[in-house]
Amino acid sequence: MAARRVPVREHLLARGPLATRANAFLGKAWERGWLPPPDLDPDALWALAAKPYGARAEAAEHGGRSEEDVADFRERLARMIAALEAEADLNPLGRTMAWGQLSRVVKNRLAFGALWRERPELLETRLAAPIIVIGHMRSGTTRIHTLLAADPAHAHTRYCDAFHPVPARFGVNRVKAALELSMLGTLNPWMQSIHPMAPAAVEEELAWISAALHHSIYESQWHIPAYSAWSEARGSRPVYREFARILSTDAAHRAIAAKPRVLKVPAFAEDLATLLDLFPEARLVIAEREHAAVLRSAVSLAANQMAMQSDSCCLEAIEARWRHKIALREARMAEALAGWEGPMARLTFDGLNTDWEEAIARAYADLGLALTPEALAAMRRVMTASETGHHRAHAAQLARFAEAG
Numbered sequence: 001m002a003a004r005r006v007p008v009r010e011h012l013l014a015r016g017p018l019a020t021r022a023n024a025f026l027g028k029a030w031e032r033g034w035l036p037p038p039d040l041d042p043d044a045l046w047a048l049a050a051k052p053y054g055a056r057a058e059a060a061e062h063g064g065r066s067e068e069d070v071a072d073f074r075e076r077l078a079r080m081i082a083a084l085e086a087e088a089d090l091n092p093l094g095r096t097m098a099w100g101q102l103s104r105v106v107k108n109r110l111a112f113g114a115l116w117r118e119r120p121e122l123l124e125t126r127l128a129a130p131i132i133v134i135g136h137m138r139s140g141t142t143r144i145h146t147l148l149a150a151d152p153a154h155a156h157t158r159y160c161d162a163f164h165p166v167p168a169r170f171g172v173n174r175v176k177a178a179l180e181l182s183m184l185g186t187l188n189p190w191m192q193s194i195h196p197m198a199p200a201a202v203e204e205e206l207a208w209i210s211a212a213l214h215h216s217i218y219e220s221q222w223h224i225p226a227y228s229a230w231s232e233a234r235g236s237r238p239v240y241r242e243f244a245r246i247l248s249t250d251a252a253h254r255a256i257a258a259k260p261r262v263l264k265v266p267a268f269a270e271d272l273a274t275l276l277d278l279f280p281e282a283r284l285v286i287a288e289r290e291h292a293a294v295l296r297s298a299v300s301l302a303a304n305q306m307a308m309q310s311d312s313c314c315l316e317a318i319e320a321r322w323r324h325k326i327a328l329r330e331a332r333m334a335e336a337l338a339g340w341e342g343p344m345a346r347l348t349f350d351g352l353n354t355d356w357e358e359a360i361a362r363a364y365a366d367l368g369l370a371l372t373p374e375a376l377a378a379m380r381r382v383m384t385a386s387e388t389g390h391h392r393a394h395a396a397q398l399a400r401f402a403e404a405g
């Protein structure tokens with residue numbers, strides 16, 4: 001099959017041709033009554049998700065969760081949708097994508113609750129102490145995560161587990177993930193250059209905190225400052241308790257609980273104190289990069305996501321949001337690490353570029369881990385494969401935008 005031709009990304013707010021056509025079609029279909037617009041109403045989303053459960057829906061909502069966690073999710077959903085309606089200025093494609101994401105979140109919420117009522121032992125799964133990669137988005141965390149995950153002594157999350165986390169038989173979630181990535185790649189031809197993904201590839205756990213409506217994945221797609229500010233100020237414990245439940249379930253289902261899981265989500269930096277309370281035996285790897293470079297790459301990623309879903313994106317607002325995120329995460333990370341006495345390594349973006357093997361060997365030593373020949377060979381294979389990876393196209397985009405600016 002011939003490779004899909006990727007158009008040139010002319011500017012940060014460029015939109016793929018199919019996304020433009022899909023947006024126009026949806027707008028016309030709603031205007032002429034061919035299709036009903038998605039109903040972004042909390043009660044409607046709950047009713048749709050609850051329908052298969054009938055009288056058992058309330059029990060499924062509460063399965064495995066405290067009353068505090070149940071109430072937190074309900075409030076988050078209401079506030080999220082209020083911010084979408086008041087601030088996001090979604091176009092037809094954006095509204096459809098928002099409905100798709102939030103309806104799946106609510107459906108998975110009930111599916112997990114039903115599973116935990118039926119199999120409460122999943123929540124008692126004993127986990128090996130994780131290795132947690134902490135750092136800003138675009139600071140090298142993905143490369144560190146992928147290298148550590150290549151070690152056969154470690155476990156990791158796959159894309160199909162991250163975005164389709166409710167256990168299923170016969171590889172159904174992997175098939176769903178493949179179809180989803182194909183569709184998203186058609187709508188957004190630059191997606192793979194910004195964040196390469198594949199159904200069974202190493203993936204961060206961002207979708208697992210998003211399942212409890214943490215703000216991070218949503219504020220990178222939609223202009224929702226009211227929700228972001230509220231969620232940043234609110235305690236994140238209910239979010240991370242749900243994260244821990246999903247992590248335990250995934251580890252049990254895949255029989256990998258005995259291996260240290262390599263975890264990575266940039267939002268961990270702003271919630272690090274909560275995360276370390278949940279995993280006090282964790283080993284930490286801190287990724288560091290010059291903030292100006294982090295900002296440029298983060299703005300590029302967010303602009304790419306937001307341009308599809310709103311016709312009124314503002315680069316100045318996007319940049320202001322990510323300047324704020326970098327400052328917030330730096331402050332909270334520093335506060336959490338000030339009292340941390342557990343194993344910790346620091347890796348710089350430039351150091352990894354200069355000599356990744358030396359940097360990784362030093363990190364293993366700092367963490368008290370054995371860097372085996374098998375692990376090093378696996379990491380070399382990963383680095384060799386990355387030499388022609390999609391991510392290099394994003395570096396070229398950023399360089400071109402800098403020259404144009």
